[in-house]
Amino acid sequence: MKTVLFLLNDSQLQKFVMDLGEPRFRAAQIRDWLQRGAPDFDSMKNLPISLRQKLDAVAQTLPLKIVKKLVSSDGATTKFLLQLNDCEQIECVLMRTTYGNSVCVSSQAGCAMGCKFCASTLLGLKRNLTPDEMFAEILVAQWELRVNAHDEKNIHANGDPNNNDVSHIVVMGTGEPLQNTENLIGFLERANQELNISWRRITVSTCGIVPGIYDLIKWGRPINLAISLHAPTDELRSTIMPINNKYKISEVLTAADEFTNLHNRQLMIEYILLGKHGENGETVLYNCTPEYAEMLSKLLAGKNCMVNLIPWNTVDERDFASPSGNAVHRFQDILIKNGIHTRIRRERGTDIGSACGQLRLNNKKD
Ligand code: SAH
Secondary structure (H helix, E strand, C coil): CCEEHHHCCHHHHHHHHHHCCCCCHHHHHHHHHHHHCCCCHHHCCCCCHHHHHHHHHHEECCCEEEEEEEECCCCCEEEEEEEECCCCEEEEEEEEECCEEEEECCCEEECCCCCCCCCCCCCCEEEECCHHHHHHHHHHHHHHHHHCCCCCCCCCHHHCCCCCCCCEEEECCCCCHHHCHHHHHHHHHHHHHHHCCCHHHEEEEECCCHHHHHHHHHHCCCCEEEEECCCCCHHHHHHHCHHHHCCCHHHHHHHHHHHHHHHCCCEEEEEEECEEECCCCCEEECCCCHHHHHHHHHHHCCCCEEEEEEECCCCCCCCCECCCHHHHHHHHHHHHHCCCEEEECCCCCHHHCCCCCHHHHHHHHC
């Protein structure tokens, strides 16, 4: 197996280049490229070509490789299919937005949670990602931003053409981050220290692993917490999210409140809007009827929270339908009438299968 240079410390890297018969200063040059996220040795332009080839034969830069890269038609979203060293595949998505450059990070290869609407969990959980692997996802995105900095399609944060840094992390890719909390924390500490990404620009999304939320409270960093709620009653939620049989909505929200009160943060509630196929081909609302909007409003009344409404992205293997735009707006209007902060999440990169585990799944099927 090739040596992953990114995983070596400075003295190990020096020894590695000197064992190849190279001068010590090459280690510092290589380190510089590694920190910028160079995906291969050919990108290391100040190394002689012969050295780049020598390195390529025995080493790799990051603990993962880019298998596929897809760019959305508006250029704002780039999706990566990445392969880890044991051949497991994960996805990561770079979103260039007006408020910054955000990376959606996977925390596990696959997922064990079994949510009925989600593609990521279809093949089960393969394994937890290490802090290095999660960090490398950010570096892949960081490199992409630098390399394509002058792409005219690039939407630069705050209109600043020099803003080519990853500024936000959302742990909303494949996997349940709070089933891998220790590695998650290791990764986020590193992103904060080495890439200067402030805690307030980091969001961790969970399906509601209550002890994991208490672990985050103990950790004490003022990140944002998002809860994938998707239903206002335990009865309904249990039909789509098996985790609800273990942790009830009230327990999840109590823990989440404790977290957000501690840090004086707004809680993010994610709510997918799901329909079912009716007998005559029509879409029957599943979790987004007006009655459920009223129940959700009651559940969240008085909380400092923002409800992100997410129209379901179609997953062929799943037996749901996406409700019409009108139904989405009707649902939102009821929340607004009841004084609940809400917005409809703009879907980014649906034209490149950016929605939740699709790329990985489709690649496995190919
Ligand atoms: N396991 C974590 C984070 C990963 S999922 C969690 O459950 O929060 C990130 C978000 O995408 C979750 O809210 C999840 O429910 C949602 N999601 C999954 N599949 C989706 C789909 N097909 N369309 C829209 N959102 C989806």
